[in-house]
Amino acid sequence: MAMSQLPTLRQLQFIIALAEHGSFSRAAEAVFVTQPTLSAAIKELETILGTVLVERGARGAVLTPAGDAVLERARRVMTEAEDLVIAAQAAGEPLSGPFKLGVIPTIAPFLLPRVLPALRERYPDIELFLREDLTDRLFDALRERRIDAALIALPYDAPMIETHAVWxxxxxxxxxxxxxxxxxxxxxxxxxxxxxxxxxxxxxxxxxxxxxxxxxxxxxxxxxxxxxxxxxxxxxxxxxxxxxxxxxxxxxxxxxxxxxxxxxxxxxxxREIGVAWRKGSARSEEAIQLGDAIRDILQAPDSP
Amino acid sequence: MAMSQLPTLRQLQFIIALAEHGSFSRAAEAVFVTQPTLSAAIKELETILGTVLVERGARGAVLTPAGDAVLERARRVMTEAEDLVIAAQAAGEPLSGPFKLGVIPTIAPFLLPRVLPALRERYPDIELFLREDLTDRLFDALRERRIDAALIALPYDAPMIETHAVWxxxxxxxxxxxxxxxxxxxxxxxxxxxxxxxxxxxxxxxxxxxxxxxxxxxxxxxxxxxxxxxxxxxxxxxxxxxxxxxxxxxxxxxxxxxxxxxxxxxxxxxREIGVAWRKGSARSEEAIQLGDAIRDILQAPDSP
DNA sequence: ACATGGCCATAGATAATACCTATGACTTCT
DNA sequence: AGAAGTCATAGGTATTATCTATGGCCATGT
CATH class of the missing domain: 3.40.190.10 (Periplasmic binding protein-like II)
Known part of the structure; x- marks a missing residue:
């Protein structure tokens, strides 16, 4: 079967910006290209898809119903692609760079002073951002990608969340x-x-x-x-x-x-303490690794 | 935060081909480019991701663990992108082109002769491919994207499947x-x-x-x-x-x-008869529309 | 009615890059 | 050792992404 031509990620990025700004010129500014460039790219995208996505008017641009359908999926494709980059970088050098970890309040003040020094020693390139909050709010943060992983107490049932027992x-x-x-x-x-x-x-x-x-x-x-x-x-x-x-x-x-x-x-x-992450997260491997590292540190002889 | 550069869909397509063929030269052939082109593209992808994805050897190429992680996500991104194209085309001209519909055996022989003629009249550009099978097997086919929608009897609980009642x-x-x-x-x-x-x-x-x-x-x-x-x-x-x-x-x-x-x-x-589709399917809107059309046809005065 | 200032589209030039051909270095197998 | 496969490199060409400059269109205000 003849594989119909695919749009480029750039084009998807452009139409997302266009939808968000409601105007070719302002959207172009937002993605650091000139208005004719964005204009041409959207036109090209419409050609590839065989559908008009945007209603051009004197007061700006509005997406057609087809455009809305494309927009929603374009957002998905873009975040998947960004996740791919993060996952690849993480696979190459795990637990390095910024890592946002949520911890429940009944663990945080007692665990962190005990493990943070050893953790920094083991992963010198990590930049841990910590957030202390209740389990429900941490799960929301995971689902909305505001944090990468969370230390919570199990059992705790939540959709879209996966866990790994630590201790x-x-x-x-x-x-x-x-x-x-x-x-x-x-x-x-x-x-x-x-x-x-x-x-x-x-x-x-x-x-x-x-x-x-x-x-x-x-x-x-x-x-x-x-x-x-x-x-x-x-x-x-x-x-x-x-x-x-x-x-x-x-x-x-x-x-x-x-x-x-x-x-x-x-x-x-x-209770069982474990790490949790959003199902499909780009950093699930790292979350597991972090959990195992914490377990190791807690079991180390110098830690009573 | 500095948005790290994204890979190209083309590059993702290339590494998928490379993984499938285990060799730069054969993968290049499969995607209709020359071997140096594919070589350069993979190298560029590795630069963008900051990770070595492929182990080059004299007997071909094997993905590294990081490469495997990327491969899995690349496949996801590609199918999402393909779905976007299908969804856009469908939104522009719904129920046209090939549409693969599964029907359970206790409906098919009695419903289809009654509605097919009117359906072809209402959607002259549709090419309906019909598949008669048991509900479970139709649901499998939906999940594996072998069919676009299915006419089944409700209630019937199945993960990843959404439904719309018809009659x-x-x-x-x-x-x-x-x-x-x-x-x-x-x-x-x-x-x-x-x-x-x-x-x-x-x-x-x-x-x-x-x-x-x-x-x-x-x-x-x-x-x-x-x-x-x-x-x-x-x-x-x-x-x-x-x-x-x-x-x-x-x-x-x-x-x-x-x-x-x-x-x-x-x-x-x-029992309730309804249309079913894979959750997130590019053609869910069309499935609903098809179901509604069938309901209309069944209620038409000339149909006793 | 006319001018103004916002919109987007078009044209043409240029810079970036995707791709090709030709070739070389290196393995593995005969 | 030679043959036949692997992938990498170099250099040229074609494509395309992007820019600047400009034009047409529509709403708004004078």
Whole structure:
């Protein structure tokens, strides 16, 4: 079958600019060519496609319905092509250049100080841009290509998102010294059945995962904390007990707070921390590699 | 941010050919350029991407891992670009040129003779290629781009497929004249509770939809027909009763067969016929338009 | 009505580049 | 060693992408 001629990416770039600026002259300016150049290119594109894409008027240019259809697909082709470039560059020299990483608030302050130095050492050419936000908002950012990858807690179901497990973050029980359960050396999840837990406010995945860990437990409905630091202060002042990620405790979250911290009996309860990326992302390989690197660093002997 | 230069579609086409032929010279031949041209283009592509994509050897060329990553995305970009061309041409002159339509076997022989003439009249430039097959295989064909659209029965859940309802195809009860239920003028679905139905063999969606229509009914496990024509002959010879689509009956499926055919009381039971296309298909608009055209033709006064 | 200033199209010249032919260097196989 | 394949390089040509300069057209304001 006779392969009908394809448009060039340049032409697609031009018609996108034309649609965005509504005028040949201004669109031409935006893509750094002269108006006749853009004019000719659009005309050529219309010839190739065999369809009029633009209505020329004295007050500017408007896309025809066919033009709109082309525009939408042109945008897709262009972003795919840009992704190809990024993916190729990443494949050639992984984890170099700007890399935008989102991290959920219950991990970021405890993980990053611990791994960032080693990470910079291992990948000297990386420029990490960090963004701390709730899981949902990070997923939105992934889908809209505002970030390249995110460190989040699993399980968490989201369309268009793929994940790779990095490490298991165990939950520890924390309470004031006079709390009845603080007498035990270890706890079973079932001990929490009648213990209303003090948790982070809605939207934090830690809240949901903590509740899931003690299937029968419940949260205090009257109080909720906005950060883990606030949370431990509320626990200290006697408002209730809570579950904390081991990583936060190891990072010193409860140091000199006078709180009792107890592990659970095996099987350990907790959450899985993983990297997430947009399905089809140009940097999915790098996201996995970054996750594995973080795991390595956490397991390194000098890191307690 | 400095927009790094994009590759050309031509260059992507070249590296795809190179990957497929494993040799610069043969790939060049395949895309109708000389070997030095292709050589230079690949080199230029590698410069743009800043990565070596191909391992040159005395026995040909092999893609590097980075090359493989690029190849996969290049294929995507190329098919998206080709789709853009098709979509643009279709938007300019819808339902013209070759259009490959799949139809399920329980519709095709009864619908097509009725609508094809009017369809050709309404869209004189269309070249309809028809393919009769089971729903699953049509969906596969849609996903693999072997057909542009399909006429199938809903509801039918399938990933990557979108649908548009065209008309409701009512079920009629058919049985030999001496059948007990043939005495009634109309039936309720519940009448079929203890009536093992003679149905098409597995894989035909009509079988599943018929069973769903009489929620409590069951199929004869010992006999099944391979086509509606076989089915009515089996009914005639006393093997059991069945449900037939009204469209097949109207097309003369049971004429001079000596079978009794009865409608159901309202609310009517039946199945929805619709058009289906691959999500993102370049011809989804045309598929919808085709479905609407078929609905119009079926409702036209001269069509009983 | 006329002039003005915005639009886009056209013409012709020039710079960039895509492509070809001819050739060379290097492997692999005979 | 020679033959036959591989890909890279060099230099010339054809194509095309782009520029400047200009013209026609339509709305708007005087």
């Amino acid at each position: 298991a973050d165990e939950f520890l029980f924390a309470a004031p010294p006079d709390h009845p359960l603080a007498r035990n050396k270890t706890l079973a999840p079932s001990d929490l059945t009648d213990e209303p837990l003090l948790l982070l406010e809605d939207g934090h995945c830690l809240r949901d995962h903590a509740l899931a860990a003690c299937a029968t437990g419940s949260a205090r409905a009257d109080f909720a904390a906005t950060s883990l630091h606030t949370l431990v202060h509320m626990v200290k002042s006697g408002l209730g007990a809570t579950l904390l990620p081991r990583m936060a405790v190891e990072a010193g979250l409860v140091d000199r707070m006078g709180l009792e911290v107890r592990p659970f009996d095996p099987p350990v309860v907790g | 409701a195809d009512e079920f009629l009860f058919a049985a030999p004249p001496d059948h007990p239920l043939a005495r009634n003028k109309t039936l309720a679905p519940s009448d079929l509770t203890d009536e093992p139905l003679l149905l098409l063999e597995d894989g035909h969606c009509l079988r599943d939809h018929a069973l769903a229509a009489c929620a409590t009914g069951s199929a004869r496990a010992d006999f099944a027909a391979t086509s509606l024509h076989t089915l009515v002959h089996m009914v005639k010879s006393g093997l059991g009763a069945t449900l037939l689509p009204r469209m097949a009956v109207e097309a003369g499926l049971v004429d001079r067969m000596g079978l009794e055919v009865r409608p159901f009381d309202p609310p009517v039971v039946g």
